[in-house]
Every structure is written in structure tokens, then in C-alpha cells.
Amino acid sequence: MKITGSHEEITVSFILNGQTVSGRCTPRTHLADFLRHQLHATGTHVGCEHGICGACTILVDGKACRSCLLYAIQVEGRSLTTVEGLSAAPDLSPLQKAFKEHFALQCGFCTPGILMSATDFLAANPAPTEAEVRDMLGGHLCRCTGYTSIVAAILAAAAPAAPSDGSEPPTDDHSQAAIV
Amino acid sequence: MKPPAFAYVAPSTVDELLGLLAQYGADARIVAGGQTLGPMLNMRMVSPAVLVDINNVAGLDKIEKRDAAIHTGALVRQRTTFEDRLVGASQPLLPMALRFVGHFQTRTRGTLCGSIAHADPTAELPLALLLLDGAVRLQAKRKTRIVSASDFFEGALTTARQPEEFIAGVQWPIVPETRYFFDEISVRHGHIAVAACAMMLQLDDDGVVTSPRLGVTGVSDRPLLVDVAGFVRRPATAEWAAELSRYVQGTVPTIDDLHASAAYRRSAVGFLIRKMLADVPYRGGRTP
Numbered sequence: 001m002k003i004t005g006s007h008e009e010i011t012v013s014f015i016l017n018g019q020t021v022s023g024r025c026t027p028r029t030h031l032a033d034f035l036r037h038q039l040h041a042t043g044t045h046v047g048c049e050h051g052i053c054g055a056c057t058i059l060v061d062g063k064a065c066r067s068c069l070l071y072a073i074q075v076e077g078r079s080l081t082t083v084e085g086l087s088a089a090p091d092l093s094p095l096q097k098a099f100k101e102h103f104a105l106q107c108g109f110c111t112p113g114i115l116m117s118a119t120d121f122l123a124a125n126p127a128p129t130e131a132e133v134r135d136m137l138g139g140h141l142c143r144c145t146g147y148t149s150i151v152a153a154i155l156a157a158a159a160p161a162a163p164s165d166g167s168e169p170p171t172d173d174h175s176q177a178a179i180v
Numbered sequence: 181m182k183p184p185a186f187a188y189v190a191p192s193t194v195d196e197l198l199g200l201l202a203q204y205g206a207d208a209r210i211v212a213g214g215q216t217l218g219p220m221l222n223m224r225m226v227s228p229a230v231l232v233d234i235n236n237v238a239g240l241d242k243i244e245k246r247d248a249a250i251h252t253g254a255l256v257r258q259r260t261t262f263e264d265r266l267v268g269a270s271q272p273l274l275p276m277a278l279r280f281v282g283h284f285q286t287r288t289r290g291t292l293c294g295s296i297a298h299a300d301p302t303a304e305l306p307l308a309l310l311l312l313d314g315a316v317r318l319q320a321k322r323k324t325r326i327v328s329a330s331d332f333f334e335g336a337l338t339t340a341r342q343p344e345e346f347i348a349g350v351q352w353p354i355v356p357e358t359r360y361f362f363d364e365i366s367v368r369h370g371h372i373a374v375a376a377c378a379m380m381l382q383l384d385d386d387g388v389v390t391s392p393r394l395g396v397t398g399v400s401d402r403p404l405l406v407d408v409a410g411f412v413r414r415p416a417t418a419e420w421a422a423e424l425s426r427y428v429q430g431t432v433p434t435i436d437d438l439h440a441s442a443a444y445r446r447s448a449v450g451f452l453i454r455k456m457l458a459d460v461p462y463r464g465g466r467t468p
Binding site for chain 1: 181182183184185186187188189190191192196214215218219222223229230231233235259263279282283284285286288289368369370
């Protein structure tokens with residue numbers, strides 16, 4: 001059991017979008033900063049740095065997580081997916097395509113995080129209701145779109161059975177779940 | 181915002197973990213999900229000498245149903261519990277509370293025990309544990325002790341846990357033939373509760389209330405139980421719910437802060453009770 005000193009530099013290695021990568025950091029290095037500054041994977045954005053805005057959301061072993069609330073040292077050997085891993089340029093994933101077709105981004109700062117959340121969300125729940133999509137989007141801040149176009153894009157990328165006309169009745173009495 | 185420098189260690193056994201806690205005591209901070217500790221570190225509200233990461237400790241991620249309770253280990257994630265149908269069928273209050281805990285993305289990492297350990301006075305899981313009369317299992321090198329929820333939460337961010345102890349697990353009692361209610365008001369879904377209410381209720385065959393239990397949080401420095409024994413042996417009608425709502429609104433102590441005034445919180449608690457208990461015979465998460 002090794003104790004890494006507070007200013008000790010260590011090498012961290014993990015799988016990023018299918019490739020083994022490594023870099024140097026100290027224990028306090030955020031995973032988001034490690035991705036951007038050490039690995040130059042700048043698709044992952046950093047907003048609030050306390051888990052609220054969702055811009056830094058990535059997949060760790062397939063599950064959506066905040067990379068500003070993880071330290072690089074914690075993900076040794078794990079498998080990470082960032083927005084760069086969603087598709088090989090110039091192709092777009094079906095979700096990315098839906099975002100483009102529904103004008104679901106303006107400045108685009110929040111988009112990588114939302115794409116990563118929605119990827120995990122749709123894998124777990126392939127035919128969500130609009131209320132469920134809005135509940136998931138509660139974990140992201142977008143200051144441009146008003147969310148309507150993002151909801152439409154995610155519903156369009158979901159299985160065809162999902163309702164997309166906004167007429168879905170609230171699932172229960174927790175109506176504030178729909179307020180993003 | 182970047183965290184202050186800290187040393188880092190990731191034990192792989194409980195023995196190693198307990199040894200580290202014995203050695204570093206209050207200078208160590210345990211990280212499991214890190215969804216609250218992470219922001220606190222980034223905002224430099226805490227600066228531990230060493231961060232003890234328990235994510236590699238084997239055997240802490242178990243959810244077990246035994247002795248009329250759901251037992252959740254230190255690494256059981258909020259999301260795993262929320263999505264576990266067996267948990268929901270046995271103890272519906274857990275998913276009812278968890279849907280208000282953070283967001284889809286933070287529940288991936290966030291743990292039940294972490295939320296209990298942090299003891300935020302607006303948090304849903306401490307309220308649920310108190311309402312259920314659950315307990316916390318605290319383990320140290322020399323001894324293990326079980327502390328009831330009512331003794332565990334001592335104030336805002338303050339618990340009965342000693343620096344050399346870690347929360348090995350939490351016990352969520354299963355009470356048969358009970359209806360559960362949970363609701364809250366927050367400025368934005370997933371953010372801190374301005375007020376949250378939880379209730380459990382047993383009704384006899386004629387719809388008469390046999391044992392009500394009610395808790396509130398977000399209104400004080402810790403979750404509170406409200407004595408509602410006076411509302412027993414009466415049918416659970418709309419009038420009953422309205423009277424209960426007025427009673428709790430008039431009884432519960434509430435605080436003023438930047439999120440809401442004490443008067444707003446009293447009003448919110450009353451509203452939540454009326455909303456939760458509308459058409460009570462047809463509503464509420466139920467255990468068989």
C-alpha cells in the first residue's frame with residue numbers, strides 16, 4: 001500500500017477512447033485537468049469545478065461521472081470515454097447527428113458533457129419519456145438553448161417508441177422534476 | 181478552483197483502511213464517491229493531510245437484505261440502489277428519496293454511506309434513515325459499534341463518528357404493510373432542499389391510521405422527527421391530512437437563511453404534507 005506524497009509526481013495510465021495513455025501528475029490533479037493539460041484531450045470542458053454544471057462529464061467504465069470531482073490518480077487502469085471517443089471524424093454518432101439536426105447547441109461549451117451523459121442515459125434507458133430526459137438534464141447547465149432543442153435531440157436519438165411531442169403526462173406528483 | 185495539496189493512499193483491505201485511520205485520525209479524509217468531498221476540497225473548505233480512497237477495498241459494495249433490513253456497504257452507489265428493483269420493492273422510501281439526491285451523473289459515484297457521513301442538514305438520505313429508525317455501523321481497529329440514526333446525527337455536518345472510525349454500512353429497516361411518502365421543495369431539482377418531508381403510515385382495513393411517523397429536513401441543523409402520535413386512530417381523510425399539515429407547520433422549528441425565511445419553510449412543510457397525503461389510500465410507495 002503506497003502513500004503518494006502531496007507533491008510527489010507519479011505516472012497514471014488508463015484507457016482513453018480505446019487507447020492506452022499515460023501522463024504525470026500529483027494527487028491533487030483533477031481528472032478533467034489531466035485530460036486537457038497532460039493528454040491534450042480538450043473536448044472535455046471545465047466549468048464550475050464543483051459538480052454542478054456538468055460540462056466535464058465523461059464516462060468512466062461506461063458510466064457518466066464528473067471529471068472535476070475525480071482525481072487522475074483514482075482512475076489508474078480504468079476505461080474512460082470522452083466526447084472524442086463518440087465517433088471518428090468526420091462521422092457523427094447518431095446522438096451527435098441528432099444534436100446537429102435539432103440545433104441543440106449554440107456556443108457548444110456544455111455540449112460534450114451533455115453528449116456523454118445522454119450516451120450513458122440512453123444505454124440504460126433506450127426509450128425514455130420527456131420527463132426522464134429533463135430529469136437527466138437537471139445535471140447540466142446550458143445558458144444558450146433553453147434546453148428545448150436538447151430534449152428534442154435526445155428524444156430523436158432514442159428508440160422510435162419514445163414520445164417526442166411533449167404531451168407525456170407527468171409520471172407522478174413530483175412535478176418539479178420537469179423543471180431544468 | 182483546485183484542491184489544496186494532499187497525500188493519497190488507496191488501501192485494498194478493511195484492515196489497511198482501519199490502520200490508516202488509526203494512524204492519521206482527523207488528518208485523514210475518506211473518499212468514496214467524492215460528490216460532496218470533491219466540491220469541498222475544490223472550494224478549500226477542507227484540507228486533509230491525506231486522502232484515503234476506499235474505492236479499491238474489496239467487499240464494501242454489497243447490498244444485502246437480511247434481519248428485516250436492507251444493508252448497504254460503504255461503496256454502494258446511489259445510482260445502483262436507485263436502479264435496484266429488489267431494493268425498491270423491499271424499501272420504497274430509498275428510491276423515493278434518492279430521486280432527489282443530486283443528479284443522474286453524481287449518483288453514479290455518490291454513495292449512500294457518504295451522504296450519511298456528510299450529514300448535510302438538507303440531505304434526503306439522513307432524513308430517510310431517521311424516519312426508518314435505521315442505524316449506522318461504525319468500524320474501528322479495536323471495535324465495531326452500531327449507532328441509531330437518532331444518535332448519529334448531532335448537528336450540521338456533525339455526526340457521532342470518531343476520526344478512527346469508518347462507516348462500514350448503513351441499515352435501512354424494512355417495515356411490512358407500510359405506505360411511504362417523500363417530497364421536497366428545492367430551487368432547482370437535485371439541489372439542496374429548502375424543505376423536505378418524509379412520512380410512513382400504516383392503515384387498517386377500514387383506512388384508519390394505526391401508526392404515523394413523520395420527519396422533515398432542510399429546516400434545521402439536522403433532520404427532525406415530529407411527534408404525530410395524536411393523529412392515530414382516525415381515518416386518513418383529506419381533513420385529517422389538512423389538520424396534520426397545520427399541526428406540523430405550527431410545531432416544527434424552522435431556520436432563516438439565505439435560501440429561505442423561517443416562515444417560508446413552515447409554509448413549505450405544510451404544503452408538502454398536504455401534497456404528499458392527497459388521496460392517501462391510493463398513494464404512497466408500499467411494502468407488502
